[in-house]
Amino acid sequence: MKFTKMHGCGNDYVYVNCFTEKVDHPEETAILVSDRHFGIGSDGLILIKPSDVADFEMDMYNADGSRGAMCGNGIRCVAKYVYDNGLTDKTRITVSTGSGIKTLDLSVENGCVKTVRVNMGSPVLEAEKIPVVSDTSRVISQPITVAGKDFFYTALSMGNPHAVVFLDDVENLKIEEIGPEFEHHRNFPDRVNTEFIKVIDDHTIQMRVWERGSGETLACGTGACAAAVASILNHKVSSRKVSVLLRGGELQIEWAGEGQPVYLTGPAVTVFTGEYPAGK
Numbered sequence: 001m002k003f004t005k006m007h008g009c010g011n012d013y014v015y016v017n018c019f020t021e022k023v024d025h026p027e028e029t030a031i032l033v034s035d036r037h038f039g040i041g042s043d044g045l046i047l048i049k050p051s052d053v054a055d056f057e058m059d060m061y062n063a064d065g066s067r068g069a070m071c072g073n074g075i076r077c078v079a080k081y082v083y084d085n086g087l088t089d090k091t092r093i094t095v096s097t098g099s100g101i102k103t104l105d106l107s108v109e110n111g112c113v114k115t116v117r118v119n120m121g122s123p124v125l126e127a128e129k130i131p132v133v134s135d136t137s138r139v140i141s142q143p144i145t146v147a148g149k150d151f152f153y154t155a156l157s158m159g160n161p162h163a164v165v166f167l168d169d170v171e172n173l174k175i176e177e178i179g180p181e182f183e184h185h186r187n188f189p190d191r192v193n194t195e196f197i198k199v200i201d202d203h204t205i206q207m208r209v210w211e212r213g214s215g216e217t218l219a220c221g222t223g224a225c226a227a228a229v230a231s232i233l234n235h236k237v238s239s240r241k242v243s244v245l246l247r248g249g250e251l252q253i254e255w256a257g258e259g260q261p262v263y264l265t266g267p268a269v270t271v272f273t274g275e276y277p278a279g280k
């Protein structure tokens, strides 16, 4: 299987061009290739496929083999891959995902995509659609006890479920302890991606993330969108343009308010190409 290794702010995936390659068991393949010692090493696997309803289809799998409905860092790399490899010459493309068709605008320098702006669609705030178990119709700064500790969280979907928690310190957070407890908490029937946020100023937040199915990643595109929306809803920031500082880089989020789409802008990087498994 020929593959290309790419990342968005350090959120790295193995990409396979399914116009020319065939992946029969993507769940198992995602587990194998993600292993950072016995495989290629990645946060998961992303298949780039033909589509009848959009220019391309993105089919995304986490490191544990679970299928993700949307991936903000991944979709930017899909755009870079299809443009840089000549599958399209358009600088506005559509990509079909598990959470609908997304429109992307590509910024090109010297014939290659450098940054991509994604219309991520509108956030979903209704508890039952996220889904989250709650006795309130929305979850905006609601109390939750996780592993015996009390937090306040805001829940929303960007096509995938997110829980956003505001803390005074995220640097020293023992995310490997609390992350899985959130991921598997009874409030989240489909598990959850959890973003831990420190507010820096009225347009800047710092974020660490424990991803459903992949653990701590250096960045999460849908998570950065969820964090910015939660920061605006909770009046933690006053700007509608939020810079999200992640361990792997910086993402720019724009949201004009309820009923409006969230826009995600960030880089996409190609690291290397290869063959898996290697020839004899």
Ligand SMILES: N[C@H](CCC[C@H](N)C(=O)O)C(=O)O
Binding pocket: 011, 062, 067, 068, 069, 070, 071, 072, 073, 074, 160, 161, 193, 211, 212, 213, 214, 217, 219, 220, 221, 222, 223
């Ligand atoms: N772990 C996520 C999918 C990947 C999302 C993330 N890598 C992004 O950039 O949005 C989920 O299971 O919903």
